[in-house]
Amino acid sequence: EPEVTQTPSHQVTQMGQEVILRCVPISNHLYFYWYRQILGQKVEFLVSFYNNEISEKSEIFDDQFSVERPDGSNFTLKIRSTKLEDSAMYFCASSEGGQRTDTQYFGPGTRLTVL
């Protein structure tokens, strides 16, 4: 069964450093998403991406964050200058279409630890 994959599974970085989290969505999916879950808190939406541009973003997704689809398979989330509060599990998801009823398939997550 096709699945969303994410690398690395765990990333440790120093505050102020740039990190890139990578995701490979399911191959025929057109919509891509990033969510995050701070330890002990809810899963929160960050951004969605379609047709090589951001289609929605939350208040969390400020200028420190960016997303890119650098090639036909990868989808990346970049945090330019990490803060302690960016420590969280980051989930990538993809969906085949853009209907509100379309299932979003989630990857296993990248645990980001900012020291």
Add this chain to the structure above:
Amino acid sequence: AQSVTQLGSHVSVSEGALVLLRCNYSSSVPPYLFWYVQYPNQGLQLLLKYTSAATLVKGINGFEAEFKKSETSFHLTKPSAHMSDAAEYFCACPLGDTGRRALTFGSGTRLQVQP
């Protein structure tokens, strides 16, 4: 904006007992609703979804949920718990009333199954 609330952060049942995980929604229009499960060290997996068709929705692994408009609820049930059902369960719905695909999640319910 639409939202979901999960009552009970932890639920413990005995193997073979009924599982009932509660989710209430807040919406000015009939919502779309999802239940996801997260096993340890894995991503979120869709259990089932309500898309305004049948009010009783059957999902994977023997789970089902019933949409009750009068109670604004979408509780998840399974007649007989299995040890492998131990996981965290999240109720979710699309953010906003129209157009938005981003999901908002409940705070999650951790299910323990005792032998």
